[in-house]
Amino acid sequence: MLNTRKEIVFVVLAGIFITSAIVAELISCKQVDIGLYPIIAGIVPWPVVFLLTDVMNEFYGKQAVRRLSFITCGLIAFCFLLVYIAVILPTDSGSYATEQEFTKLFGGSLPIMIGSITAFIISQMIDVRLFWFFRKLTGEKYIWLRSTGSTVVSQFADSFIVLFIGFYLPGNKTFDQIMFLCVTGYLTKLVIAVGLTPLIYVVRAAMRSLFGEQLAEELALNAAKQSLPE
Secondary structure (H helix, E strand, C coil), X not given: CCCCHHHHHHHHHHHHHHHHHHHHHHCCCCEEECCXXXXXXXXXXXXXXXXXXXXXXXXXXXXXXXXXXXXXXXXXXXXXXXXXXXXXXXXXXXXXXXXXXXXXXXXXHHHHHHHHHHHHHHHHHHHHHHHHHHHHHHCCCCHHHHHHHHHHHXXXXXXXXXXXXXXXXXXXXXXXXXXXXXXXXXXXXXXXXXXXXXXXXXXXXXXXXXXXXXXXXXXXXXXXXXXXXX
C-alpha cells in the first residue's frame, strides 16, 4: 500500500516516466518536418523523461532510477509484444485501418523495439552515472550542470543507437540518412535540454514544497549517500 507522501510521489512520477517512454517508442515510426530539418516524432515526449530522470535522481537516488529504467525496458518490450500480436491477427473487412496500413505502421516494430530498448537502457545508465559524477564535483551547487551535462552526453548515445539498430540494420535507412537524423535529432535534444534548465529549478522547488523542507533534505541526503561515487 502507498502510505507515505514519498511513496505516492514516486509512483506518480514513475507512471509519467514510463508512459512518456512507451509513447515515445510507439510514435517513432513517424518523421516530422519542423521547418529546419526532419526529426523522429519519438523525440517529442523525451523532455519529460529527461526532466524526471534528473528530479528522481535528486530525491530518490541512482538505484531507484536504475530499477525504474529496467522496469520501463521490460514494459516497452511487453508493449511491442502486444503490438506484434495485433499485427499478426487477421484483419476484419470492416476495420478502420486495412491490414496493409496497420502492418506498414507497426510491422517494423521488432528492430525498433530492440534498438529502442538498447538505446534507452544504455543512455539511462550513462545519464545516472554522469549525474552523480557532476554532483560529486560540484556538491549541491550548479544543478544545471549535472542535469544538462548528463542529458547532453547520454542522449548522443541514445540518438545513434536507436537509429542504427532500428532503421539502418533492417535496411530502412541508408547510413547517410541515419547520420543526418542522428545529428538533427541530437541537436534538437540539446536545444530542449538547455531550454529545460529553468524548468528543472522550478520542478525541484515544487518537489521540495510538496515534501516539506525536512523530508526533502532527508531524501536528498539519503540519495547522495547511496549514489555518490567513492
